[in-house]
Amino acid sequence: GEDVEQSLFLSVREGDSSVINCTYTDSSSTYLYWYKQEPGAGLQLLTYIFSNMDMKQDQRLTVLLNKKDKHLSLRIADTQTGDSAIYFCAEFESWGKLQFGAGTQVVVTP
Amino acid sequence: KAGVTQTPRYLIKTRGQQVTLSCSPISGHRSVSWYQQTPGQGLQFLFEYFSETQRNKGNFPGRFSGRQFSNSRSEMNVSTLELGDSALYLCASSSGLAGGQETQYFGPGTRLLVL
Numbered sequence: 352g353e354d355v356e357q358s359l360f361l362s363v364r365e366g367d368s369s370v371i372n373c374t375y376t377d378s379s380s381t382y383l384y385w386y387k388q389e390p391g392a393g394l395q396l397l398t399y400i401f402s403n404m405d406m407k408q409d410q411r412l413t414v415l416l417n418k419k420d421k422h423l424s425l426r427i428a429d430t431q432t433g434d435s436a437i438y439f440c441a442e443f444e445s446w447g448k449l450q451f452g453a454g455t456q457v458v459v460t461p
Numbered sequence: 462k463a464g465v466t467q468t469p470r471y472l473i474k475t476r477g478q479q480v481t482l483s484c485s486p487i488s489g490h491r492s493v494s495w496y497q498q499t500p501g502q503g504l505q506f507l508f509e510y511f512s513e514t515q516r517n518k519g520n521f522p523g524r525f526s527g528r529q530f531s532n533s534r535s536e537m538n539v540s541t542l543e544l545g546d547s548a549l550y551l552c553a554s555s556s557g558l559a560g561g562q563e564t565q566y567f568g569p570g571t572r573l574l575v576l
Contacts, residue, residue, distance in 0.1 A: 382562055393465075393551055394567040439504070443562045446517040447494040447509025447555070454503065 355442055357452035364460055369427040371455045373440035376421060383416065384441045384449065385425045394439065397425070435459045463488065465554050465568035473574045479540040482571045484552035486533050492516075492557025493535035494565060495527060498549040507550075510535050511557040539573075547575045 356374045363369045375383065381402050386394040400407045400414045400423070407414045413426040423440055437456050441449040466485045474480050486493050494517075495507040506519040510529035529535045533554075539546055549572050553565035 382564070384564070386567070393467075393569040394553075396564060396566060399564060444506075447492050447511070447557070447565075448506045448517050448519070449494075449553075449565060450506075451504040 355440060355450050355452035357438075357440055357455045359453065359455060361455055361457045362460060363430050363457065365430060365432060367430055369425075369430045369434065369457055369459075371425045371427075371438050371440075371457065373423040373425075373452055374421055375423060375440070375442045375450075377442055377444065377450075382443045383414075383423050384443075385412075385414065386439045386441060386451075388437045388439065388454070390436075397438075430457075430459050432459050432461070465552060465566055467550075467552055467568040467571050469571060470569065471572050471574075473576065474542050475576050476542055476544060478542050479538065480542060480573060482537045482539075482550055482552075482573075484535045484537070484554075484568060486535070486552075486554030487566055490554040490556055490566075491533050492555045492563070493529060493533065494553045494555070495535070495537050496551045496553065497521075498551060498570070499547075504551075507537065542575045544575050547573060549573075 384399040385397040398409050411428045415424045437454040439451050439454045441451045444450040468483045492511045494509040498504050509517040513529045524540045527537045549570045551570045553567045555563035555565045
């Protein structure tokens with residue numbers, strides 16, 4: 352199957368912006384997603400972007416999509432301690448199947 | 462609307478036993494997908510059901526099976542458990558009406574420990 356790649360770890364100071372990067376391989380992907388997972392919990396949908404869009408903003412979250420480079424990023428403005436979690440990017444692959452990256456552990460320090 | 466619910470939340474089994482996990486989707490959703498999450502392999506797709514039919518399947522052995530009922534609730538069964546089956550099992554629901562590309566909403570997961 353296709354691989355979705357993410358950096359594994361990001362440390363950020365409270366109040367700063369966080370940028371989490373992801374590369375995907377399937378150029379035909381129509382939807383790309385960002386999910387958040389806190390310890391012991393399931394996946395929480397944060398936002399998604401359709402492949403014909405370059406950018407999507409939703410409160411503190413900004414998603415940028417570079418289709419030419421197959422690069423997706425998630426920017427979290429004014430990062431808070433509650434943003435500490437693992438963040439997964441995912442692309443639609445086939446019926447009911449999302450292909451996930453390995454996840455980026457975000458640690459927010461005071 | 463209530464979210465996706467999964468039962469039980471935690472399970473401890475021994476090798477060789479079998480286990481059944483349950484998932485109730487968001488009301489009105491007809492598609493249920495199952496994923497296995499482990500530290501080593503990450504999130505891996507097991508299968509997807511829509512209107513009681515399996516539409517898609519991942520690369521898991523036949524010991525992993527599932528079904529969906531007419532009310533869209535789904536069950537997943539693992540027979541002859543192995544130590545490597547210890548994982549967080551997540552189900553996700555979606556409307557299932559847009560070519561399988563609809564947004565998936567996940568439940569809290571069932572954590573299975575095989576001893």
